[in-house]
Amino acid sequence: MLQIEKDASFEEKGLPFGYVEAVFPAKDRWRRDAFYALAHRELDRLREELADYDRKAVFGDDPYVRYFKKYKKTYPVLQQLESWLLKGRPFPEDNPINSVTFLTELTSRRLLGTHDASCVEGTLRLFCPTEKLPFPGLRGEEVHTYPGDVSGRDDRAILLSLIAGADDRTCLHPDTLHVAYLFFGVPGVTAGDLAAVQRQLMDYVAVLAPEATLDAHII
Numbered sequence: 001m002l003q004i005e006k007d008a009s010f011e012e013k014g015l016p017f018g019y020v021e022a023v024f025p026a027k028d029r030w031r032r033d034a035f036y037a038l039a040h041r042e043l044d045r046l047r048e049e050l051a052d053y054d055r056k057a058v059f060g061d062d063p064y065v066r067y068f069k070k071y072k073k074t075y076p077v078l079q080q081l082e083s084w085l086l087k088g089r090p091f092p093e094d095n096p097i098n099s100v101t102f103l104t105e106l107t108s109r110r111l112l113g114t115h116d117a118s119c120v121e122g123t124l125r126l127f128c129p130t131e132k133l134p135f136p137g138l139r140g141e142e143v144h145t146y147p148g149d150v151s152g153r154d155d156r157a158i159l160l161s162l163i164a165g166a167d168d169r170t171c172l173h174p175d176t177l178h179v180a181y182l183f184f185g186v187p188g189v190t191a192g193d194l195a196a197v198q199r200q201l202m203d204y205v206a207v208l209a210p211e212a213t214l215d216a217h218i219i
Contacts, residue, residue: 002180003123004219010126015150016191016218017126018183020198021117022205023213024097026177032096035208039103043084043091046107050085063188064111071146071163077105096208097179098172104201110193112201113160113182119170120180122155133158136168150184162186191218 002021010017024030050058059065059078068075083089084106092102101114129145135158137143143164145151150162159167162184172179181201183194198216205212 001215002117002120004217005123005125006219007125007127009128009130010150013128013150015187016185016189016194017150018185018191018194018198018216018218020181020183020201020205021215021217022179022181024177024179024209025211029211030096030209031207035096035099035204036093038204038207039091039099042103042107047085053085055082059109062109063186064109066188067186068163071149073163075111077109077111081106081109095172095174097176100201100204100208101181103204104197108197108200110197111162111184112197113162113166113180113184114172115159115166115170115180115182116173116176116178117170117180118176118178119173120154120159124152124154124159124180126150126152135159135161135164137164138166138168138171140168150186194218 002019004019006017059075062075065075065078080102084091092099098114101112105112128148129151130147132144132146134142134144143161145158145161146163151158152160159170183197185194195218202214202216205214
């Protein structure tokens, strides 16, 4: 079972953090067709909702946009949404576990982290560093934490930064069945906000894999 703790540097920020630990059955027991049918209904609804899309109207007061702007970065979910909605980027269907993440991000406009929980060594400790700390990024390149940013490390090394993303050790792999879906709070986001997105994601997982074991927490 995944163990997640906040250290003092994180606690003093007063930010909520949530996670859903999901243990999936063997892939031959997944209901891919049912899940992707649901996904495309959700996407059709979203496309209709955003038919007159205006960035300022949709993201103008978004707390995540403000948070990323503080670090001179563009909010990734904004980029994902516009790539899909305006540029015709296809919805990713190569890995249903990741598709659950992407669908939740598009429909909720909240950023998630997705990790292979079986690759986490010991306790995942959340912290907010005071300096840039290097770690190997998702694509194998060296990235780093940012001062004050939501970050995490296990007993071995740093494995996530809200700004820089996931590491290359605990990111999803083709054979991943034990998943940690992470829900990040930033200033202006409440525990209730995260809980609503957790419920949405768990509904999607239940369609994909009714036999999956789900355990949700807000800390």
